[in-house]
Amino acid sequence: MKRYSAFAVAKEAFSYHQGWERAWRSPEPKGRYDVVIIGAGGHGLATAYYLAKNHGLTNVAVLEKGWLGGGNTGRNTTIIRSNYLQPPSAAIYDLAHTLYENLSQKLNFNIMFSPRGVLMLAQTEHELRAWKRTAHANRLAGIKSELVDAERVKSLCPIINIDGPRYPVLGGLWQPRGGTARHDAVAWGYARAASDLGVDVIQQCEVTGIDVEGGKVTGAQTSRGAIGCDKLAIVVAGHSGELARMAGFRLPVESVPLQALVSEPIKPCMDIVVMANTVHGYMSQSDKGEMVIGGGSDGYNAFTQRGSFQHVEETVRALCETFPILSRLKMLRQWGGIVDMTGDRSPIIGKTPVEGIFINCGWGTGGFKSIPGSGWAMAATVARGAPDEIAGPFSLDRFAEGRMIDESVAAAVAH
Numbered sequence: 001m002k003r004y005s006a007f008a009v010a011k012e013a014f015s016y017h018q019g020w021e022r023a024w025r026s027p028e029p030k031g032r033y034d035v036v037i038i039g040a041g042g043h044g045l046a047t048a049y050y051l052a053k054n055h056g057l058t059n060v061a062v063l064e065k066g067w068l069g070g071g072n073t074g075r076n077t078t079i080i081r082s083n084y085l086q087p088p089s090a091a092i093y094d095l096a097h098t099l100y101e102n103l104s105q106k107l108n109f110n111i112m113f114s115p116r117g118v119l120m121l122a123q124t125e126h127e128l129r130a131w132k133r134t135a136h137a138n139r140l141a142g143i144k145s146e147l148v149d150a151e152r153v154k155s156l157c158p159i160i161n162i163d164g165p166r167y168p169v170l171g172g173l174w175q176p177r178g179g180t181a182r183h184d185a186v187a188w189g190y191a192r193a194a195s196d197l198g199v200d201v202i203q204q205c206e207v208t209g210i211d212v213e214g215g216k217v218t219g220a221q222t223s224r225g226a227i228g229c230d231k232l233a234i235v236v237a238g239h240s241g242e243l244a245r246m247a248g249f250r251l252p253v254e255s256v257p258l259q260a261l262v263s264e265p266i267k268p269c270m271d272i273v274v275m276a277n278t279v280h281g282y283m284s285q286s287d288k289g290e291m292v293i294g295g296g297s298d299g300y301n302a303f304t305q306r307g308s309f310q311h312v313e314e315t316v317r318a319l320c321e322t323f324p325i326l327s328r329l330k331m332l333r334q335w336g337g338i339v340d341m342t343g344d345r346s347p348i349i350g351k352t353p354v355e356g357i358f359i360n361c362g363w364g365t366g367g368f369k370s371i372p373g374s375g376w377a378m379a380a381t382v383a384r385g386a387p388d389e390i391a392g393p394f395s396l397d398r399f400a401e402g403r404m405i406d407e408s409v410a411a412a413v414a415h
Protein backbone atom coordinates (compact mmCIF):
# COMPACT_ATOMS: atom_id res chain seq x y z
CA MET A 1 0.00 0.00 0.00
CA LYS A 2 1.33 3.42 -0.93
CA ARG A 3 1.80 5.66 2.08
CA TYR A 4 -0.24 8.85 2.25
CA SER A 5 2.04 11.83 2.85
CA ALA A 6 2.52 15.45 1.79
CA PHE A 7 5.25 14.22 -0.55
CA ALA A 8 2.88 11.64 -2.13
CA VAL A 9 0.19 14.30 -2.67
CA ALA A 10 2.74 16.59 -4.36
CA LYS A 11 4.07 13.72 -6.50
CA GLU A 12 0.58 12.63 -7.58
CA ALA A 13 -0.29 16.21 -8.51
CA PHE A 14 2.14 15.90 -11.45
CA SER A 15 0.01 13.05 -12.88
CA TYR A 16 -3.33 14.77 -12.19
CA HIS A 17 -3.92 12.42 -9.25
CA GLN A 18 -4.49 9.47 -11.61
CA GLY A 19 -1.94 7.24 -9.90
CA TRP A 20 -3.63 6.63 -6.53
CA GLU A 21 -4.43 2.99 -5.88
CA ARG A 22 -7.76 1.90 -4.37
CA ALA A 23 -7.82 2.36 -0.59
CA TRP A 24 -8.84 -1.26 0.02
CA ARG A 25 -9.17 -4.42 -2.06
CA SER A 26 -12.58 -5.77 -3.15
CA PRO A 27 -11.94 -9.55 -3.10
CA GLU A 28 -14.35 -12.36 -3.91
CA PRO A 29 -15.20 -14.33 -0.75
CA LYS A 30 -13.11 -17.47 -0.18
CA GLY A 31 -14.78 -20.73 0.87
CA ARG A 32 -13.24 -20.71 4.33
CA TYR A 33 -11.57 -18.33 6.81
CA ASP A 34 -10.06 -18.74 10.27
CA VAL A 35 -12.25 -15.87 11.48
CA VAL A 36 -15.36 -14.34 9.92
CA ILE A 37 -16.53 -11.00 11.29
CA ILE A 38 -20.10 -9.97 10.48
CA GLY A 39 -20.49 -6.19 10.18
CA ALA A 40 -18.09 -3.66 8.65
CA GLY A 41 -18.85 -0.84 11.05
CA GLY A 42 -16.08 0.71 13.11
CA HIS A 43 -16.11 -2.09 15.70
CA GLY A 44 -15.96 -4.93 13.15
CA LEU A 45 -13.23 -3.26 11.12
CA ALA A 46 -11.17 -2.36 14.20
CA THR A 47 -11.48 -5.97 15.40
CA ALA A 48 -10.19 -7.19 12.03
CA TYR A 49 -7.31 -4.72 12.05
CA TYR A 50 -6.15 -5.63 15.58
CA LEU A 51 -6.56 -9.37 14.86
CA ALA A 52 -4.05 -8.93 12.05
CA LYS A 53 -1.84 -6.32 13.69
CA ASN A 54 -1.71 -7.56 17.30
CA HIS A 55 -2.30 -11.29 16.87
CA GLY A 56 -0.98 -12.11 13.38
CA LEU A 57 -4.35 -13.52 12.24
CA THR A 58 -4.85 -12.49 8.62
CA ASN A 59 -7.06 -15.25 7.18
CA VAL A 60 -9.97 -13.08 8.23
CA ALA A 61 -13.07 -11.82 6.37
CA VAL A 62 -15.33 -8.92 7.31
CA LEU A 63 -18.78 -9.42 5.74
CA GLU A 64 -20.94 -6.33 5.23
CA LYS A 65 -24.46 -6.39 3.84
CA GLY A 66 -24.30 -2.80 2.58
CA TRP A 67 -21.27 -0.54 2.30
CA LEU A 68 -18.59 -0.32 4.97
CA GLY A 69 -19.29 2.33 7.59
CA GLY A 70 -22.89 2.67 6.32
CA GLY A 71 -24.46 1.68 9.65
CA ASN A 72 -24.26 3.69 12.86
CA THR A 73 -20.56 4.35 12.33
CA GLY A 74 -21.32 6.68 9.41
CA ARG A 75 -24.40 8.18 11.05
CA ASN A 76 -23.25 9.28 14.48
CA THR A 77 -22.39 12.68 15.88
CA THR A 78 -18.76 11.67 16.54
CA ILE A 79 -18.37 12.64 20.19
CA ILE A 80 -15.34 11.10 21.90
CA ARG A 81 -14.86 11.15 25.67
CA SER A 82 -13.96 8.67 28.38
CA ASN A 83 -15.39 10.16 31.60
CA TYR A 84 -17.60 7.19 32.47
CA LEU A 85 -18.54 6.24 36.01
CA GLN A 86 -17.69 2.56 36.54
CA PRO A 87 -14.08 1.29 36.53
CA PRO A 88 -14.55 -1.29 33.68
CA SER A 89 -16.12 1.42 31.48
CA ALA A 90 -13.42 3.94 32.34
CA ALA A 91 -10.81 1.34 31.36
CA ILE A 92 -12.21 0.51 27.92
CA TYR A 93 -13.31 4.04 26.98
CA ASP A 94 -9.98 5.50 28.08
CA LEU A 95 -8.04 2.85 26.15
CA ALA A 96 -10.10 3.87 23.12
CA HIS A 97 -9.54 7.57 23.76
CA THR A 98 -5.80 7.05 24.09
CA LEU A 99 -5.67 5.01 20.88
CA TYR A 100 -7.70 7.72 19.09
CA GLU A 101 -5.09 10.32 19.99
CA ASN A 102 -2.56 8.95 17.50
CA LEU A 103 -4.77 6.78 15.32
CA SER A 104 -4.18 8.96 12.25
CA GLN A 105 -0.46 8.24 12.46
CA LYS A 106 -0.94 4.53 13.22
CA LEU A 107 -3.36 3.98 10.32
CA ASN A 108 -1.67 6.52 8.00
CA PHE A 109 -5.15 7.98 7.45
CA ASN A 110 -6.31 11.35 8.70
CA ILE A 111 -9.27 10.66 10.99
CA MET A 112 -9.47 14.38 11.83
CA PHE A 113 -9.34 13.80 15.59
CA SER A 114 -10.16 17.13 17.23
CA PRO A 115 -9.66 17.17 21.02
CA ARG A 116 -11.62 20.37 21.53
CA GLY A 117 -13.12 19.40 24.91
CA VAL A 118 -16.51 17.98 25.89
CA LEU A 119 -18.78 19.74 28.39
CA MET A 120 -21.73 17.90 29.94
CA LEU A 121 -24.13 20.43 31.43
CA ALA A 122 -25.73 20.09 34.86
CA GLN A 123 -29.21 21.62 34.68
CA THR A 124 -30.71 20.16 37.86
CA GLU A 125 -29.35 19.71 41.39
CA HIS A 126 -29.56 15.97 40.88
CA GLU A 127 -27.45 16.16 37.74
CA LEU A 128 -24.88 18.32 39.50
CA ARG A 129 -24.54 15.69 42.22
CA ALA A 130 -24.24 12.93 39.62
CA TRP A 131 -21.44 14.79 37.82
CA LYS A 132 -19.68 15.42 41.13
CA ARG A 133 -19.69 11.69 41.79
CA THR A 134 -18.46 11.01 38.25
CA ALA A 135 -15.65 13.58 38.62
CA HIS A 136 -14.46 11.81 41.79
CA ALA A 137 -14.70 8.39 40.10
CA ASN A 138 -12.75 9.73 37.10
CA ARG A 139 -10.02 11.06 39.35
CA LEU A 140 -9.69 7.63 41.01
CA ALA A 141 -9.47 6.03 37.55
CA GLY A 142 -6.80 8.50 36.46
CA ILE A 143 -9.05 10.23 33.92
CA LYS A 144 -8.82 14.00 33.79
CA SER A 145 -12.26 15.57 34.11
CA GLU A 146 -13.43 18.41 36.33
CA LEU A 147 -16.59 19.85 37.76
CA VAL A 148 -17.04 23.47 36.63
CA ASP A 149 -19.48 26.17 37.78
CA ALA A 150 -21.96 28.12 35.64
CA GLU A 151 -19.56 31.07 35.05
CA ARG A 152 -16.89 28.71 33.73
CA VAL A 153 -19.51 27.10 31.49
CA LYS A 154 -20.31 30.54 30.07
CA SER A 155 -16.62 31.30 29.48
CA LEU A 156 -16.07 27.93 27.75
CA CYS A 157 -19.13 28.40 25.55
CA PRO A 158 -20.28 32.03 25.31
CA ILE A 159 -23.38 31.23 23.19
CA ILE A 160 -24.98 29.34 26.11
CA ASN A 161 -27.81 30.99 28.00
CA ILE A 162 -27.10 29.94 31.58
CA ASP A 163 -30.28 31.59 32.95
CA GLY A 164 -32.85 29.53 31.04
CA PRO A 165 -36.36 29.72 32.51
CA ARG A 166 -36.92 25.97 32.92
CA TYR A 167 -33.44 24.55 33.23
CA PRO A 168 -30.82 27.12 34.23
CA VAL A 169 -27.23 25.88 33.90
CA LEU A 170 -25.81 25.08 37.34
CA GLY A 171 -22.42 23.80 36.20
CA GLY A 172 -20.99 20.97 34.19
CA LEU A 173 -18.53 18.11 33.85
CA TRP A 174 -15.65 19.17 31.60
CA GLN A 175 -13.28 16.76 29.89
CA PRO A 176 -10.68 18.88 28.09
CA ARG A 177 -9.24 15.88 26.18
CA GLY A 178 -12.64 14.94 24.75
CA GLY A 179 -13.65 15.94 21.24
CA THR A 180 -14.64 14.59 17.86
CA ALA A 181 -13.22 12.71 14.86
CA ARG A 182 -14.48 12.19 11.33
CA HIS A 183 -16.68 9.07 11.54
CA ASP A 184 -16.29 7.85 7.91
CA ALA A 185 -12.54 8.30 8.13
CA VAL A 186 -12.36 6.00 11.15
CA ALA A 187 -14.11 3.23 9.17
CA TRP A 188 -12.10 3.94 6.02
CA GLY A 189 -8.79 4.11 7.90
CA TYR A 190 -9.34 0.76 9.64
CA ALA A 191 -10.60 -0.85 6.40
CA ARG A 192 -7.58 0.32 4.44
CA ALA A 193 -5.08 -0.77 7.07
CA ALA A 194 -6.79 -4.15 7.65
CA SER A 195 -7.00 -4.82 3.91
CA ASP A 196 -3.33 -4.00 3.58
CA LEU A 197 -2.53 -6.60 6.25
CA GLY A 198 -4.42 -9.26 4.25
CA VAL A 199 -7.95 -9.08 5.68
CA ASP A 200 -10.77 -9.50 3.09
CA VAL A 201 -13.36 -6.76 3.50
CA ILE A 202 -16.37 -7.99 1.50
CA GLN A 203 -19.17 -5.51 0.92
CA GLN A 204 -22.67 -6.30 -0.44
CA CYS A 205 -22.51 -9.65 1.34
CA GLU A 206 -25.42 -10.18 3.70
CA VAL A 207 -25.32 -12.98 6.26
CA THR A 208 -28.63 -14.81 6.07
CA GLY A 209 -27.91 -17.81 8.28
CA ILE A 210 -25.34 -19.17 10.72
CA ASP A 211 -24.29 -22.82 10.57
CA VAL A 212 -23.91 -24.59 13.91
CA GLU A 213 -23.10 -28.27 14.31
CA GLY A 214 -22.97 -30.00 17.68
CA GLY A 215 -23.05 -26.66 19.50
CA LYS A 216 -20.10 -25.30 17.50
CA VAL A 217 -20.06 -22.78 14.66
CA THR A 218 -19.01 -24.08 11.25
CA GLY A 219 -19.77 -21.13 8.97
CA ALA A 220 -22.27 -18.63 7.64
CA GLN A 221 -24.77 -18.57 4.78
CA THR A 222 -24.52 -15.34 2.83
CA SER A 223 -26.03 -13.64 -0.21
CA ARG A 224 -22.75 -14.59 -1.94
CA GLY A 225 -22.69 -18.25 -0.93
CA ALA A 226 -21.68 -20.34 2.07
CA ILE A 227 -18.48 -19.38 3.91
CA GLY A 228 -16.90 -21.74 6.40
CA CYS A 229 -15.02 -20.55 9.49
CA ASP A 230 -13.49 -21.69 12.78
CA LYS A 231 -14.55 -18.57 14.66
CA LEU A 232 -17.34 -16.09 14.01
CA ALA A 233 -17.66 -12.59 15.48
CA ILE A 234 -21.06 -10.86 15.40
CA VAL A 235 -20.50 -7.09 15.39
CA VAL A 236 -23.69 -5.64 13.91
CA ALA A 237 -25.00 -3.11 16.50
CA GLY A 238 -28.80 -2.73 16.01
CA HIS A 239 -29.05 -6.07 14.17
CA SER A 240 -27.40 -8.11 16.96
CA GLY A 241 -30.67 -9.67 18.14
CA GLU A 242 -31.41 -10.80 14.60
CA LEU A 243 -27.98 -12.43 14.10
CA ALA A 244 -28.13 -14.06 17.55
CA ARG A 245 -31.50 -15.53 16.58
CA MET A 246 -29.85 -17.05 13.47
CA ALA A 247 -27.27 -18.70 15.72
CA GLY A 248 -29.94 -19.98 18.11
CA PHE A 249 -29.55 -17.81 21.21
CA ARG A 250 -31.13 -14.62 22.58
CA LEU A 251 -29.55 -11.35 23.70
CA PRO A 252 -30.78 -8.87 26.31
CA VAL A 253 -30.74 -5.97 23.82
CA GLU A 254 -33.39 -3.73 22.33
CA SER A 255 -33.04 -2.03 18.95
CA VAL A 256 -34.27 1.55 18.80
CA PRO A 257 -33.85 4.41 16.32
CA LEU A 258 -31.57 7.27 17.32
CA GLN A 259 -31.37 10.38 15.23
CA ALA A 260 -29.34 13.48 14.55
CA LEU A 261 -29.65 16.61 12.41
CA VAL A 262 -27.50 19.43 11.09
CA SER A 263 -28.22 23.10 10.57
CA GLU A 264 -27.18 25.30 7.69
CA PRO A 265 -23.50 26.31 7.97
CA ILE A 266 -22.67 29.43 9.97
CA LYS A 267 -19.49 31.19 11.02
CA PRO A 268 -17.51 29.60 13.88
CA CYS A 269 -19.40 30.22 17.13
CA MET A 270 -18.68 27.23 19.33
CA ASP A 271 -15.32 25.48 19.67
CA ILE A 272 -16.25 22.74 22.14
CA VAL A 273 -18.84 19.94 22.30
CA VAL A 274 -21.78 20.56 24.66
CA MET A 275 -24.18 17.91 25.91
CA ALA A 276 -27.39 18.88 27.70
CA ASN A 277 -28.59 15.60 29.15
CA THR A 278 -31.58 16.95 31.09
CA VAL A 279 -33.23 18.42 28.01
CA HIS A 280 -31.90 15.62 25.77
CA GLY A 281 -29.86 17.44 23.22
CA TYR A 282 -26.21 17.98 22.37
CA MET A 283 -24.29 19.97 19.84
CA SER A 284 -20.94 20.68 18.20
CA GLN A 285 -19.93 22.69 15.17
CA SER A 286 -18.52 20.87 12.15
CA ASP A 287 -15.53 22.06 10.14
CA LYS A 288 -18.00 23.18 7.46
CA GLY A 289 -19.80 25.37 10.00
CA GLU A 290 -22.96 23.27 10.41
CA MET A 291 -24.27 22.83 13.94
CA VAL A 292 -24.33 19.04 14.46
CA ILE A 293 -27.22 18.20 16.78
CA GLY A 294 -28.20 14.93 18.42
CA GLY A 295 -31.19 14.03 20.52
CA GLY A 296 -32.55 11.15 22.55
CA SER A 297 -33.51 7.74 21.25
CA ASP A 298 -37.06 6.85 20.25
CA GLY A 299 -39.12 5.26 22.98
CA TYR A 300 -40.05 2.16 21.00
CA ASN A 301 -38.29 -0.68 19.19
CA ALA A 302 -37.86 -0.29 15.43
CA PHE A 303 -35.46 -0.93 12.56
CA THR A 304 -36.02 2.28 10.60
CA GLN A 305 -32.98 4.43 9.95
CA ARG A 306 -34.75 7.77 10.32
CA GLY A 307 -36.40 8.33 13.73
CA SER A 308 -39.58 10.18 14.57
CA PHE A 309 -40.46 13.81 13.82
CA GLN A 310 -41.58 14.54 17.36
CA HIS A 311 -38.00 13.94 18.55
CA VAL A 312 -36.64 16.52 16.10
CA GLU A 313 -39.09 19.05 17.47
CA GLU A 314 -38.37 18.18 21.10
CA THR A 315 -34.60 18.31 20.63
CA VAL A 316 -34.59 21.61 18.77
CA ARG A 317 -37.07 23.17 21.22
CA ALA A 318 -34.92 22.08 24.18
CA LEU A 319 -31.69 23.32 22.63
CA CYS A 320 -33.21 26.69 21.64
CA GLU A 321 -33.73 27.42 25.32
CA THR A 322 -30.06 26.79 26.12
CA PHE A 323 -28.69 28.17 22.82
CA PRO A 324 -31.07 31.01 21.76
CA ILE A 325 -29.06 31.66 18.57
CA LEU A 326 -30.38 28.37 17.20
CA SER A 327 -33.89 29.79 16.90
CA ARG A 328 -32.91 31.66 13.73
CA LEU A 329 -31.18 28.71 12.03
CA LYS A 330 -32.62 26.49 9.33
CA MET A 331 -32.14 22.74 9.77
CA LEU A 332 -30.71 21.09 6.65
CA ARG A 333 -30.73 17.33 7.12
CA GLN A 334 -31.98 14.72 9.56
CA TRP A 335 -31.10 11.02 9.68
CA GLY A 336 -31.17 8.04 12.03
CA GLY A 337 -29.41 4.84 12.98
CA ILE A 338 -30.50 1.70 14.82
CA VAL A 339 -28.81 1.41 18.18
CA ASP A 340 -28.67 -1.64 20.43
CA MET A 341 -29.44 -0.87 24.06
CA THR A 342 -28.74 -3.11 27.06
CA GLY A 343 -30.45 -2.73 30.43
CA ASP A 344 -27.35 -1.38 32.18
CA ARG A 345 -26.33 0.77 29.17
CA SER A 346 -22.98 -1.04 28.89
CA PRO A 347 -21.78 -3.15 25.97
CA ILE A 348 -21.52 -6.92 25.66
CA ILE A 349 -18.14 -8.32 24.56
CA GLY A 350 -17.17 -11.96 24.68
CA LYS A 351 -18.25 -15.54 24.23
CA THR A 352 -21.79 -16.72 23.48
CA PRO A 353 -23.62 -19.99 24.21
CA VAL A 354 -22.38 -21.31 20.81
CA GLU A 355 -18.76 -22.46 20.78
CA GLY A 356 -16.67 -20.33 18.41
CA ILE A 357 -19.17 -17.46 18.21
CA PHE A 358 -18.20 -14.18 19.85
CA ILE A 359 -20.34 -11.09 20.22
CA ASN A 360 -19.61 -7.38 20.42
CA CYS A 361 -22.76 -5.27 20.77
CA GLY A 362 -24.84 -3.14 23.12
CA TRP A 363 -22.88 0.06 22.58
CA GLY A 364 -26.21 1.82 22.30
CA THR A 365 -25.99 5.54 21.78
CA GLY A 366 -22.29 5.85 22.58
CA GLY A 367 -20.12 3.37 20.73
CA PHE A 368 -18.26 5.59 18.28
CA LYS A 369 -15.92 6.82 21.00
CA SER A 370 -15.03 3.25 21.96
CA ILE A 371 -14.18 1.83 18.52
CA PRO A 372 -10.37 1.49 18.95
CA GLY A 373 -10.60 0.09 22.52
CA SER A 374 -13.44 -2.24 21.62
CA GLY A 375 -11.65 -3.54 18.52
CA TRP A 376 -8.48 -4.05 20.57
CA ALA A 377 -10.28 -6.01 23.33
CA MET A 378 -12.51 -7.95 20.92
CA ALA A 379 -9.52 -9.02 18.81
CA ALA A 380 -7.74 -10.30 21.94
CA THR A 381 -10.89 -12.16 22.99
CA VAL A 382 -11.37 -13.80 19.58
CA ALA A 383 -7.68 -14.66 19.19
CA ARG A 384 -7.35 -16.21 22.66
CA GLY A 385 -10.83 -17.74 22.72
CA ALA A 386 -11.42 -16.06 26.08
CA PRO A 387 -11.86 -12.44 27.14
CA ASP A 388 -8.86 -10.32 28.07
CA GLU A 389 -8.90 -8.14 31.21
CA ILE A 390 -10.53 -5.20 29.39
CA ALA A 391 -13.36 -7.26 27.86
CA GLY A 392 -13.85 -9.61 30.84
CA PRO A 393 -16.37 -7.53 32.85
CA PHE A 394 -18.57 -7.01 29.76
CA SER A 395 -19.38 -10.71 29.22
CA LEU A 396 -22.91 -11.80 28.33
CA ASP A 397 -23.31 -13.87 31.49
CA ARG A 398 -23.19 -10.72 33.67
CA PHE A 399 -26.94 -10.38 33.12
CA ALA A 400 -27.59 -13.86 34.54
CA GLU A 401 -25.07 -13.35 37.35
CA GLY A 402 -26.27 -9.84 38.30
CA ARG A 403 -22.90 -8.14 37.64
CA MET A 404 -24.41 -5.04 35.98
CA ILE A 405 -22.14 -2.16 34.92
CA ASP A 406 -24.60 0.65 35.43
CA GLU A 407 -23.83 3.54 33.08
CA SER A 408 -27.37 4.89 32.82
CA VAL A 409 -26.20 8.31 34.06
CA ALA A 410 -23.05 8.59 31.96
CA ALA A 411 -24.94 7.31 28.90
CA ALA A 412 -28.26 8.98 29.69
CA VAL A 413 -28.37 11.10 26.57
CA ALA A 414 -27.60 9.96 23.07
CA HIS A 415 -23.99 10.67 22.21
Ligand SMILES: Cc1cc2nc3c(=O)[nH]c(=O)nc-3n(C[C@H](O)[C@H](O)[C@H](O)COP(=O)(O)OP(=O)(O)OC[C@H]3O[C@@H](n4cnc5c(N)ncnc54)[C@H](O)[C@@H]3O)c2cc1C
Binds near residue numbers: 040072077
Ligand atom coordinates in the same frame (compact mmCIF):
# COMPACT_ATOMS: atom_id res chain seq x y z
C1 LIG B 1 -27.61 9.42 15.38
C2 LIG B 1 -26.51 8.75 16.16
C3 LIG B 1 -25.62 9.52 16.89
C4 LIG B 1 -24.60 8.92 17.61
N1 LIG B 1 -23.69 9.70 18.23
C5 LIG B 1 -22.63 9.13 18.84
C6 LIG B 1 -21.60 9.97 19.38
O1 LIG B 1 -21.64 11.19 19.27
N2 LIG B 1 -20.56 9.35 20.03
C7 LIG B 1 -20.50 8.00 20.18
O2 LIG B 1 -19.57 7.53 20.82
N3 LIG B 1 -21.44 7.19 19.63
C8 LIG B 1 -22.50 7.72 18.96
N4 LIG B 1 -23.45 6.92 18.39
C9 LIG B 1 -23.36 5.46 18.55
C10 LIG B 1 -22.38 4.85 17.57
O3 LIG B 1 -22.63 5.33 16.28
C11 LIG B 1 -22.48 3.33 17.56
O4 LIG B 1 -22.43 2.82 18.88
C12 LIG B 1 -21.34 2.70 16.78
O5 LIG B 1 -21.17 3.33 15.54
C13 LIG B 1 -21.61 1.23 16.56
O6 LIG B 1 -20.65 0.75 15.64
P1 LIG B 1 -20.73 -0.73 15.13
O7 LIG B 1 -19.54 -0.97 14.30
O8 LIG B 1 -20.98 -1.64 16.28
O9 LIG B 1 -22.09 -0.76 14.29
P2 LIG B 1 -22.44 -0.23 12.84
O10 LIG B 1 -21.61 0.92 12.44
O11 LIG B 1 -23.92 -0.05 12.80
O12 LIG B 1 -22.01 -1.43 11.91
C14 LIG B 1 -22.70 -2.66 11.88
C15 LIG B 1 -22.71 -3.14 10.45
O13 LIG B 1 -23.27 -4.44 10.40
C16 LIG B 1 -23.92 -4.57 9.16
N5 LIG B 1 -24.86 -5.69 9.20
C17 LIG B 1 -26.01 -5.79 9.90
N6 LIG B 1 -26.61 -6.98 9.66
C18 LIG B 1 -25.81 -7.64 8.79
C19 LIG B 1 -25.90 -8.91 8.14
N7 LIG B 1 -26.94 -9.74 8.34
N8 LIG B 1 -24.89 -9.27 7.29
C20 LIG B 1 -23.83 -8.43 7.07
N9 LIG B 1 -23.71 -7.23 7.64
C21 LIG B 1 -24.69 -6.84 8.50
C22 LIG B 1 -24.61 -3.21 8.98
O14 LIG B 1 -24.94 -2.97 7.63
C23 LIG B 1 -23.57 -2.26 9.54
O15 LIG B 1 -22.76 -1.68 8.53
C24 LIG B 1 -24.50 7.49 17.65
C25 LIG B 1 -25.39 6.70 16.93
C26 LIG B 1 -26.39 7.33 16.16
C27 LIG B 1 -27.33 6.48 15.36
